[in-house]
Amino acid sequence: MSKVKPVGPIPQGYDCLDGELAISGSKVSALVSEHGSPLFVYSKRLLDLRMECLRNAMPGSLHIHYAMKANPYAPVLSHMVKLSDGIDIASGGELAMALKAGAQANKISFAGPGKRDDELLAAIEAGVTINIESPSECDRALAIGTKAGLEPRLAIRVNPDFDLKGSGMKMGGGAKPFGMDADLVAPTVHKIVEAGAHWRGFHIFAGSQALKADAIVETQAQTIALAARLAEAIGQGPEHVNLGGGFGIPYFPGDEPVDVGLIGDALEKQLADLPKILSKTQFALELGRFLVGEAGVYLTRIVDRKESRGETFLVTDGGLHHQLAASGNFGTVIRRNYPAAIASRYDTPADEVVSIVGCLCTPLDMLSDRVQLPVAQVDDIVAIFCAGAYGATASPANFLGQGPAKEILVS
Numbered sequence: 208m209s210k211v212k213p214v215g216p217i218p219q220g221y222d223c224l225d226g227e228l229a230i231s232g233s234k235v236s237a238l239v240s241e242h243g244s245p246l247f248v249y250s251k252r253l254l255d256l257r258m259e260c261l262r263n264a265m266p267g268s269l270h271i272h273y274a275m276k277a278n279p280y281a282p283v284l285s286h287m288v289k290l291s292d293g294i295d296i297a298s299g300g301e302l303a304m305a306l307k308a309g310a311q312a313n314k315i316s317f318a319g320p321g322k323r324d325d326e327l328l329a330a331i332e333a334g335v336t337i338n339i340e341s342p343s344e345c346d347r348a349l350a351i352g353t354k355a356g357l358e359p360r361l362a363i364r365v366n367p368d369f370d371l372k373g374s375g376m377k378m379g380g381g382a383k384p385f386g387m388d389a390d391l392v393a394p395t396v397h398k399i400v401e402a403g404a405h406w407r408g409f410h411i412f413a414g415s416q417a418l419k420a421d422a423i424v425e426t427q428a429q430t431i432a433l434a435a436r437l438a439e440a441i442g443q444g445p446e447h448v449n450l451g452g453g454f455g456i457p458y459f460p461g462d463e464p465v466d467v468g469l470i471g472d473a474l475e476k477q478l479a480d481l482p483k484i485l486s487k488t489q490f491a492l493e494l495g496r497f498l499v500g501e502a503g504v505y506l507t508r509i510v511d512r513k514e515s516r517g518e519t520f521l522v523t524d525g526g527l528h529h530q531l532a533a534s535g536n537f538g539t540v541i542r543r544n545y546p547a548a549i550a551s552r553y554d555t556p557a558d559e560v561v562s563i564v565g566c567l568c569t570p571l572d573m574l575s576d577r578v579q580l581p582v583a584q585v586d587d588i589v590a591i592f593c594a595g596a597y598g599a600t601a602s603p604a605n606f607l608g609q610g611p612a613k614e615i616l617v618s
């Protein structure tokens with residue numbers, strides 16, 4: 208018989224109503240009969256709660272930015288524009304979406320390697336801050352600004368000489384395509400100032416998906432120290448320092464939530480005792496998945512139930528084309544199970560071991576591998592949690608001609 212594999216922890220804030228999973232008070236059967244399946248459901252209430260909890264933990268002066276690549280769905284983005292102090296974008300496409308969602312240009316910052324000239328021009332025209340990733344990108348931005356008769360707002364993205372320990376995705380330390388090495392920073396800032404452009408400060412992002420608070424605290428301390436060293440070399444304090452983010456969410460068995468209280472207390476102390484050159488600096492965190500990941504659920508309907516050599520497969524109308532990360536094919540080395548449930552039998556005892564697969568004709572399309580769940584039949588609804596970030600837009604929706612899933616934001 209097949210060996211059971213554990214699932215990740217179901218996030219807090221979800222209820223059971225009449226035996227079904229309810230999201231912000233709406234039963235999944237009602238959501239799917241109204242909107243169809245597969246369906247991404249995001250909860251405004253859970254977005255609000257998460258931001259409130261984070262603000263309560265963090266120093267009052269700290270800005271919280273939303274990295275919109277985690278979830279750019281327009282209603283979610285508009286809501287995050289209201290909740291956050293800034294929007295971090297990574298393309299010209301995201302710039303257009305952020306402006307349309309009501310973000311103010313002076314609260315938008317644009318990072319990412321390989322910005323094209325047309326994207327730099329659009330950002331300069333809009334008046335957003337560009338996080339410059341290399342000396343040659345700086346030259347292009349200055350030339351585009353001069354030609355347009357505009358004064359670009361430029362920050363330097365620094366490739367830190369440390370990484371965020373325990374992070375799922377390292378974005379600093381060693382040779383990286385992101386940001387510029389420390390020795391290039393001061394000459395580049397001098398060039399910006401001499402060209403008459405507006406130097407905004409630094410963007411220092413060391414990694415992503417970290418769950419250990421002490422590792423995040425250590426990285427923030429190193430980031431502030433690095434910003435101070437760079438400012439001394441430049442001879443001027445930065446207006447703004449983006450400290451990065453990296454707060455993760457529990458996806459897998461054994462993962463524990465980040466202790467934001469501990470991070471907030473440590474940061475409060477650090478901001479109260481800053482090196483003199485940073486005394487007028489505004490600090491910000493940029494977070495993606497931490498703000499939105501647990502506020503979304505992916506719902507998919509069972510279309511077939513079948514046996515093969517003693518194992519049971521629940522075949523759904525969804526799959527990796529909407530939830531690539533849950534299939535284990537988005538930057539994970541070992542495939543582990545995301546939190547999952549039979550949403551239409553949410554309080555039924557888990558009596559059988561099944562694998563939940565998608566409808567794509569590839570063995571990669573596995574949503575849950577040998578998990579213990581209530582006995583489910585055709586038309587039951589499967590929920591895959593932690594679908595609020597890197598779901599719909601980080602999955603190959605057009606693979607096999609399937610097309611995107613519908614998305615909704617509920618109260």
Ligand SMILES: *Cc1c(COP(=O)(O)O)cnc(C)c1O
Nearest residue numbers: 274277412415416493494495496
């Ligand atoms: C992707 C990205 C983020 C968001 O990462 P999360 O893990 O979703 O918090 C923040 N900043 C930068 C520069 C990024 O590239």
